[in-house]
Each structure stands twice: as C-alpha cells, then as structure tokens.
Amino acid sequence: MSRKTIGTLVAGALFGAGLVVSGMTDPRNVIGFLDFSGHWNPRLVAVMAGAVVVYAGMLRLLGPIVRGIRPLPARNNRVDARLVAGAAIFGVGWGLSGYCPGPAIVSLGSGARGALAFVAAMIVGVVAGGALGRRRSGCETPVRSVREA
Numbered sequence: 001m002s003r004k005t006i007g008t009l010v011a012g013a014l015f016g017a018g019l020v021v022s023g024m025t026d027p028r029n030v031i032g033f034l035d036f037s038g039h040w041n042p043r044l045v046a047v048m049a050g051a052v053v054v055y056a057g058m059l060r061l062l063g064p065i066v067r068g069i070r071p072l073p074a075r076n077n078r079v080d081a082r083l084v085a086g087a088a089i090f091g092v093g094w095g096l097s098g099y100c101p102g103p104a105i106v107s108l109g110s111g112a113r114g115a116l117a118f119v120a121a122m123i124v125g126v127v128a129g130g131a132l133g134r135r136r137s138g139c140e141t142p143v144r145s146v147r148e149a
Contacts, residue, residue: 016106022047025107027098027114034095086129093121 023029024047032041094100099107099118107115 015102018047018051019103019106022050025103025110025112025115030094030098030100030103082133089125093118 019025023043029041029043032039033044035041090100097104097114097118099115101119101122104115104118104122108119
C-alpha cells in the first residue's frame, strides 16, 4: 500500500472520528443549527472553527511539503443555472434530512435508516445529474470501464 493511500485512509478515519465525536452524525444537531426559531444550536459553529484551527495548524506544519503540489485545474468556474439549481437541491436536502455527504456516509456504519435513505438519494442525484450533463453537452458516449479501455 502506498504512502498516499495510507495518508488518505488516516485522514478519512480522522475526519470520520471527528464527525462522530463532535456529534455531527446526529441530524438533530445540524437541523438545530439551521433552526432560528428560538432553538438554535451553535455546536456546528464550534465544529467548523475547530476544523479551521486544525487545517491552519496542519498547513503551517506541512506548508513546505504542500506548496510544491499543484491543485487540479477547475473545469468550470462559472456560476450558472445548473450550479445554482444543484446548490439549492443540496441545501434543501441538507436542511430536511440534517445530513450532508460526509456525516451521512459515516452514519452508515451505525445503520441509521435516515443516512441510508440520504446516501441512496445522493447516489441517484449524482447519477441523474451526470446523465443530464452528458445529454445536455451532446456526449451520449457511454462511460467505459477500465477493463474495456
């Protein structure tokens, strides 16, 4: 196993553990953050602030190593109707379910039915969005697997 793979696994495990410890896998905490009717829960702000502190510390620590790595180029940097519609759908799904992709995937390990429903809907949305995008761009070529290529 390569160092990059091990690093990715460790980072993912740390992220998942952080979500569990902070309570962000409980949709009630996320919905409480979005509820301004008098029951607002500021816990998510603390989690975000903690993430910024950890990121800044790691960037400071690994800065010399990271500076040599170039990010992937953006394929599309325009704000268009497709981006706005996708963001709106994501926001509505997040607000209704209390899950976003990271905590939902972590919550699958606990067998939470809400997380299972969210992840299933997310997969359907990703597949439908990809199909719609290919269709709109005129690219009707089916995606080939690595074995077929």
